[in-house]
Amino acid sequence: MNEFVQEIQARFEVLWSNPQRPDLMQIGVRQVNALPLLTWLKSNTGYFILNHFSAVDWIEDGEFQLTYLLTDYAARRSLMVCVRIDRAAPTAESVHHLWPEAVTYEQEMFEMFGISFPGSPRQGVDLLLEGWEDIPPMRRDFDTAAFAEEAFGFRPGRTHTNPRDRVAIAFGQKGFLHDH
Amino acid sequence: MGVEEKGKVPLLPSGVPVGSKPHATDSTLFAQGRPKPLSLDESVAFIKNWFRAQSLNVMAYGTGCGSIELGPLGTSRFDMERFGITGGPTPRQSSVLIISGYLSVKTLKRVIRSYEQMPNPRWVVALGSCTINGGMYWDSYSTIKILDQYLPVDVYVNGCMPRPEALIAGFKDLMDMIKRGEANGYIEYQNNLDWYRANQRKVIKDWNLPEYSW
Amino acid sequence: MSLKNALAPFGIWARALARPYTIPVEDIMRAPADRYRGWHTNDAEACIGCGSCSDICQNAAIDMVVNRDATKGDTGLRPMVDYGRCCWCALCVDVCPSGSLGLSSEYTWVDKDPEVFRYVPGVDKKPWDDDTKGWHGGEWDLINHDRVPMSMLPGETRGQTWAEVVLGYSEEEAQREAARCLECGICTAACPAHMHIPEYIGAIRDGNYEQAVNLIYETNPMPEMCGKVCTRRCEDVCAHAKQGEPVAIRWLKRFATERFDDLREVIKADVAPIGVGKRVAVIGGGPSGITVAYYLAIRGFEVNLYEALPTLGGATFFGIPKYRFPMPSLEKQVDMLRGAGVKLHVNSPVDAALFEELRSTHDAVFIGAGLMRGKAMRVEGEDAPGVVNALTFLLEHHLRNNTDSDKVSKEPVVLPGMKVAVVGGGNTAIDAARVSLRLGASEVVISYRRRKEDMPADWEEIEDAEHENIQIDVQAIPLRIEQTPDGRLDLIWGPAEMVADKPGARPKPVLVEGVENHLVVDRIIGAIGQGPNLRWLSPEAQGTIADKWGWIKVNEDGMTGMPGVFAGGDLVNETADAISAIADGLRVVQGIPRWLGLQ
Numbered sequence: 001m002n003e004f005v006q007e008i009q010a011r012f013e014v015l016w017s018n019p020q021r022p023d024l025m026q027i028g029v030r031q032v033n034a035l036p037l038l039t040w041l042k043s044n045t046g047y048f049i050l051n052h053f054s055a056v057d058w059i060e061d062g063e064f065q066l067t068y069l070l071t072d073y074a075a076r077r078s079l080m081v082c083v084r085i086d087r088a089a090p091t092a093e094s095v096h097h098l099w100p101e102a103v104t105y106e107q108e109m110f111e112m113f114g115i116s117f118p119g120s121p122r123q124g125v126d127l128l129l130e131g132w133e134d135i136p137p138m139r140r141d142f143d144t145a146a147f148a149e150e151a152f153g154f155r156p157g158r159t160h161t162n163p164r165d166r167v168a169i170a171f172g173q174k175g176f177l178h179d180h
Numbered sequence: 181m182g183v184e185e186k187g188k189v190p191l192l193p194s195g196v197p198v199g200s201k202p203h204a205t206d207s208t209l210f211a212q213g214r215p216k217p218l219s220l221d222e223s224v225a226f227i228k229n230w231f232r233a234q235s236l237n238v239m240a241y242g243t244g245c246g247s248i249e250l251g252p253l254g255t256s257r258f259d260m261e262r263f264g265i266t267g268g269p270t271p272r273q274s275s276v277l278i279i280s281g282y283l284s285v286k287t288l289k290r291v292i293r294s295y296e297q298m299p300n301p302r303w304v305v306a307l308g309s310c311t312i313n314g315g316m317y318w319d320s321y322s323t324i325k326i327l328d329q330y331l332p333v334d335v336y337v338n339g340c341m342p343r344p345e346a347l348i349a350g351f352k353d354l355m356d357m358i359k360r361g362e363a364n365g366y367i368e369y370q371n372n373l374d375w376y377r378a379n380q381r382k383v384i385k386d387w388n389l390p391e392y393s394w
Numbered sequence: 395m396s397l398k399n400a401l402a403p404f405g406i407w408a409r410a411l412a413r414p415y416t417i418p419v420e421d422i423m424r425a426p427a428d429r430y431r432g433w434h435t436n437d438a439e440a441c442i443g444c445g446s447c448s449d450i451c452q453n454a455a456i457d458m459v460v461n462r463d464a465t466k467g468d469t470g471l472r473p474m475v476d477y478g479r480c481c482w483c484a485l486c487v488d489v490c491p492s493g494s495l496g497l498s499s500e501y502t503w504v505d506k507d508p509e510v511f512r513y514v515p516g517v518d519k520k521p522w523d524d525d526t527k528g529w530h531g532g533e534w535d536l537i538n539h540d541r542v543p544m545s546m547l548p549g550e551t552r553g554q555t556w557a558e559v560v561l562g563y564s565e566e567e568a569q570r571e572a573a574r575c576l577e578c579g580i581c582t583a584a585c586p587a588h589m590h591i592p593e594y595i596g597a598i599r600d601g602n603y604e605q606a607v608n609l610i611y612e613t614n615p616m617p618e619m620c621g622k623v624c625t626r627r628c629e630d631v632c633a634h635a636k637q638g639e640p641v642a643i644r645w646l647k648r649f650a651t652e653r654f655d656d657l658r659e660v661i662k663a664d665v666a667p668i669g670v671g672k673r674v675a676v677i678g679g680g681p682s683g684i685t686v687a688y689y690l691a692i693r694g695f696e697v698n699l700y701e702a703l704p705t706l707g708g709a710t711f712f713g714i715p716k717y718r719f720p721m722p723s724l725e726k727q728v729d730m731l732r733g734a735g736v737k738l739h740v741n742s743p744v745d746a747a748l749f750e751e752l753r754s755t756h757d758a759v760f761i762g763a764g765l766m767r768g769k770a771m772r773v774e775g776e777d778a779p780g781v782v783n784a785l786t787f788l789l790e791h792h793l794r795n796n797t798d799s800d801k802v803s804k805e806p807v808v809l810p811g812m813k814v815a816v817v818g819g820g821n822t823a824i825d826a827a828r829v830s831l832r833l834g835a836s837e838v839v840i841s842y843r844r845r846k847e848d849m850p851a852d853w854e855e856i857e858d859a860e861h862e863n864i865q866i867d868v869q870a871i872p873l874r875i876e877q878t879p880d881g882r883l884d885l886i887w888g889p890a891e892m893v894a895d896k897p898g899a900r901p902k903p904v905l906v907e908g909v910e911n912h913l914v915v916d917r918i919i920g921a922i923g924q925g926p927n928l929r930w931l932s933p934e935a936q937g938t939i940a941d942k943w944g945w946i947k948v949n950e951d952g953m954t955g956m957p958g959v960f961a962g963g964d965l966v967n968e969t970a971d972a973i974s975a976i977a978d979g980l981r982v983v984q985g986i987p988r989w990l991g992l993q
Binding site for chain 1: 284285286289312313314318319320321322323324325326329382383384385386
């Protein structure tokens with residue numbers, strides 16, 4: 001698939017490429033090049049099926065990564081197009097005009113990550129989380145266990161003792177380098 | 181935990197508090213007189229309950245992974261119809277609601293609406309760990325953890341998921357409870373509706389369920 | 395609607411007595427598969443409450459609840475399973491280091507009360523407790539039972555060298571071994587000093603060696619010694635020891651301390667200077683004395699340490715051969731004392747007059763003089779020339795090789811080519827044997843009354859000795875020692891048979907009468923134990939602080955019957971190992987400020 005990456009490179013800037021399997025190539029492109037590249041792939045190559053479309057939260061980098069998984073069923077090959085977008089103002093161009101099925105993916109990403117796709121038809125319509133008020137739950141700064149305990153509560157009556165603490169207290173473990 | 185104390189203990193039609201068991205005191209250890217025949221009301225209730233127990237219509241609504249265990253119950257090995265258990269196509273034609281595992285908040289709303297459309301008497305069977313304390317979805321942002329805060333549960337069948345054999349055992353328990361007049365979750369729901377409503381509204385943010393006039 | 399149609403449904407009654415197609419109702423309850431995973435079982439007596447099941451549970455289903463008192467080797471906690479969480483993945487069973495947790499094959503549990511689906515397996519009795527079917531683990535484990543092997547000098551060559559036998563872990567090996575730790579903390583109960591073992595192993599695993607050494611120094615001022623020669627009771631109770639090899643706690647401590655050539659810059663103490671202006675005298679520079687001196691000195695006390703020998707270390711200096719605990723390691727720990735400001739007085743034996751002077755010039759006196767008297771074998775002919783006590787032998791040997799002391803004999807006790815017999819089965823016997831071998835002895839025999847599994851010596855030491863071709867004669871009771879006409883010694887011994895003693899006690903050896911074996915050797919080293927020697931004190935002082943055998947009795951602060959005089963170490967505890975001495979020292983470190991009213 002390296003030749004195909006060369007072919008893309010001739011038209012659009014490919015930031016990095018990573019062959020994950022003989023039939024699966026991963027490439028990274030700039031956000032400005034994403035829509036032209038996807039349009040070109042759909043119109044001029046065999047990769048005209050959007051198999052999957054999702055996002056990853058790279059909170060350390062302050063970015064979201066959008067991953068478009070395109071498949072060439074004739075050649076039995078897939079191409080992952082990865083696009084990093086700003087996490088502070090997550091907006092990306094909608095691809096629903098290329099692939100109608102992207103509408104559901106975009107609706108889901110708006111709900112789960114808060115990434116908006118201006119122009120996408122069902123943007124903002126509840127998919128799974130009806131009446132959600134917190135930050136989008138698939139963002140990594142969302143503490144799901146704490147939310148679950150606060151929103152739903154757990155059945156009371158459970159107590160846990162840390163074995164290490166119990167031994168330390170029962171046998172009077174001390175430290176002599178520090179005052180306690 | 182954010183759960184208020186339940187309201188006053190609901191009463192059975194006979195005036196006995198739900199769940200109260202007679203204590204073995206001196207007066208109950210020894211016969212106090214000649215055995216009395218059942219009153220007419222009690223006899224009618226007994227016969228009604230016996231018939232109810234023999235004909236359970238399970239609503240065709242699978243809420244979680246456990247609904248896959250319901251299928252085999254209709255096959256020739258388990259053949260639930262011989263116990264008088266059969267499927268109910270709509271809520272209004274059903275008497276048993278099976279919560280088969282985890283319940284997302286979105287589904288909870290539909291479940292409540294279905295449950296409230298079911299005619300009395302109606303019973304709820306909860307399957308799996310998830311209905312008791314969240315199960316493996318204990319830290320999920322979208323599933324409820326303690327089912328009996330939102331719906332009255334008559335029988336829990338534990339397992340992850342319980343096998344069809346365990347489900348049959350659960351149904352038999354439920355039938356026995358109905359015959360004894362102990363499966364009274366629906367009465368509890370009516371008597372404590374405000375408590376249940378408050379809990380339901382706490383998790384269902386876009387509340388738009390109809391209020392039935394009961 | 396015709397009448398026929400109306401009556402048609404009643405045709406079903408024609409089948410009323412027919413045999414049903416479905417499987418009879420009594421047959422539908424299938425027996426579960428042999429390895430079906432149902433409700434938990436637990437052998438509450440075998441369980442050690444380590445909490446590994448609770449840690450691994452992805453559903454937070456398992457709580458450790460208090461069930462009994464914590465003992466050495468048992469936290470007293472038992473797992474409680476919440477079946478509102480459990481998904482029967484059996485990770486808890488596969489990770490259980492004691493192998494006590496299992497899953498029965500029982501799978502039906504119906505109740506109308508949601509609060510009942512929670513119990514402590516093995517403690518709350520359930521009908522399925524004795525189910526042998528189900529999943530009880532054992533076919534594979536999630537924990538690694540095998541410790542990372544330690545590289546050592548080959549057994550054939552090390553008899554000729556004084557080089558350290560154990561070579562130590564590499565960084566990669568240490569981190570791999572540290573990652574085996576389950577962090578249950580059971581080991582801390584068995585350690586006399588209750589060191590922060592899981593914490594420092596965790597720091598080693600994370601590559602945070604400075605933090606590890608600081609955690610070690612919280613309770614142990616001689617960690618390099620303990621890292622090399624500790625009796626490591628911690629490893630006996632390690633959760634891994636139930637089914638596999640314990641975590642190499644000793645080697646990990648050794649690894650952490652050996653990372654640093656000079657610990658003075660690494661150890662960061664942060665204690666209030668409560669002892670400024672107070673003086674404490676420490677008699678004896680062994681592990682207990684070093685502990686008291688170090689921790690009191692960093693608290694601002696003025697500490698004078700008196701040691702009779704030319705160098706500090708006590709039994710760890712003269713008792714432990716240098717191929718196990720080399721001098722540079724000892725020097726490193728003495729440097730820490732100097733860095734803390736302890737005034738060291740070596741070659742300064744304390745006598746009765748000096749003791750009284752110390753008492754009058756110091757606020758408190760600590761006695762950590764150790765056991766300096768080797769016990770006699772009590773056999774006929776013991777005073778023949780060539781029969782020596784192991785303590786004397788080792789002391790003389792170490793003074794000759796590591797100091798410029800003039801209190802040594804003209805030539806070593808064991809000369810090249812000699813045949814040596816060592817009587818005893820403890821670590822001292824093994825040490826004496828291995829030192830003799832390195833001094834050039836042609837043949838070394840250890841003669842022990844009981845069986846090999848009864849030997850009090852460390853099993854690794856016994857193995858090491860065997861690798862060095864030291865012969866171990868067991869069940870041999872020495873009868874008498876005779877001198878042969880050619881000036882050699884004849885150790886006459888009789889075979890013993892093991893007879894069961896009281897329940898709980900080890901079987902005792904009983905002499906088989908009428909059989910006499912001869913072992914002709916050049917030197918006989920008696921290593922059958924040590925006793926206290928307080929003759930340097932005045933008789934009145936001895937009577938006040940010690941019983942008639944010379945053992946010192948102390949209260950919970952470590953203080954003797956004489957006010958202001960504290961004691962610790964082998965003179966006080968019966969275990970007579972270094973880490974117990976350090977624990978005694980730590981008790982006195984708390985006791986002296988308390989007695990002086992400084993807290």
